[in-house]
Amino acid sequence: MLGNPMYIPTFDDMLEAHARIEPYINRTPVRTSAYLNELTGAELFFKCENFQEPGAFKVRGATNAVFGLSDEKAKLGVATHSSGNHASCLSYAASRRGIPCNVVMPTTAPQAKKDTVRRYGGQITECEPSTTSREATFAEVQARTGGDFVHPYNDPRVIAGQGTCAREFMEQTDGLDIVMAPIGGGGMISGTCLTLSHLAPEAQIIAAEPEQADDAYRSFKAGYIIADDAPKTIADGLLVPLKDLTWHFVSNHVTDIITASEEEIIDAMKLTWKHLRVVMEASSSVPLATILKNKDRFAGKRVGIIITGGNVDLDKLPWTL
């Protein structure tokens, strides 16, 4: 079932994914900050997926896809396109199984993310920073290598894997009123929907998105997928559009999508570095940015925020540019 790209993954698929990936991933800790609670009026819990070995939650879905392959299929390796973290995480998962990994990355991807892919033995082919160019370049790479295509988010194996994060989060916090994550293609949000619609159907699921790449927000309001070809935002993990599988979960289970400006995202990023003392990407700061501008909505609530990644070019921090 999971081999069919249109298959909608189930709660049991998530449980199976969790059992499969547990030996290879970290059960990441949850951080809190009395200062940030005071500042927002909410009770915030931060799930540190930036503390996965390759620095992002995407290692969950990637590991589920890689270790779910038959031995025969695994020999040809895996292939993908990604603006960064999925590429690193798929390379990492492939290296753990000892199989090849080919990735197509935009020329604009941060150097830190390219370095990580190469460190895990991933082969990079560069493309222009647009969805069109990425998909064309990928078709060529995949035809050449024959590797199993692991889409960064529109893949049932990937969504089932990402759903394992929300399961841990609920166990670690004894329940949450709201769970938030940034939204790009919607992989983490879809996995969160998959898990919480069974484990905690009363919990709100709120996605956070940069104003300058608000295609998911506009899709959510319109009722159908709207895709931009080349949005620009400091939150470089959130440049890709929703696809059919993630749209299924977003349209059926997400409570709301809220946006924040570039300046608000950078302020929230710096605030988290300073008070949580964790290194996280601009993309991961979007949820806190949206909470800070909508305090009434979150006041008194137990709010879980998934810190999606921590691969940052330390020489190009947004507040020092």
Added chain:
Amino acid sequence: MLGNPMYIPTFDDMLEAHARIEPYINRTPVRTSAYLNELTGAELFFKCENFQEPGAFKVRGATNAVFGLSDEKAKLGVATHSSGNHASCLSYAASRRGIPCNVVMPTTAPQAKKDTVRRYGGQITECEPSTTSREATFAEVQARTGGDFVHPYNDPRVIAGQGTCAREFMEQTDGLDIVMAPIGGGGMISGTCLTLSHLAPEAQIIAAEPEQADDAYRSFKAGYIIADDAPKTIADGLLVPLKDLTWHFVSNHVTDIITASEEEIIDAMKLTWKHLRVVMEASSSVPLATILKNKDRFAGKRVGIIITGGNVDLDKLPWTL
């Protein structure tokens, strides 16, 4: 007993401290990085004391001192001098008990640390950045307020409190061959000695110090305390000299003291931010810096490193200056 400044704290004092402070401190997580293990050839465990609410291990000793005061003594509050984190942590502990806190800080203390003290309600009096000026200014402040003097490290209550960190660390890791921490005045190292000399007497305790503030190293080699008046290093938490109580532990229980240059410290700091994805101070990077230049000594060993603090001026990162 603990009220006598010359009293040498015992293992039971540490256990009592742990029971006293547990409601107010975090049992901080331990982080590992396959990448840093590969780079060093050792198995590294990082105890994230930067994840204490006020951002440093010093909240342990400060909380033990504050909550150990009689109600009568507590009314007058506490007072101290500190180059930074002890000031924040004592202010934090005092605010948790609702008592006043007066601190003398050098004019050169990082703005981030001053901000933190003020956020917790601490009253700052500034002095010149030398031991002489600090002690003179403090005498005046203490005479004026009558607050209980909680020395940043040469205080049995403080050392017993810091010792609780090593206890957690050994439980969380199922044992370590070597435990490392940076050394300034020697409070954390002394607490570590206190605890490990009972819990794991075979474990090595190695202190790490900046070459440019290597008074503990020279004291250790000479066999008596050598104090510099105004050393200069990027590791601004390590500017103070050993005192009699900490010298007792350092001279009796520390296996060795190793030093690192400013450049090595900055490189290790950036490496940890990048691969552990935690925000930590330059002071906290000294142990990893010394491991990287002495790999043979640590190869194959289970090495615990205490990340002592994470209060950093994000606008003045050493590698962007």
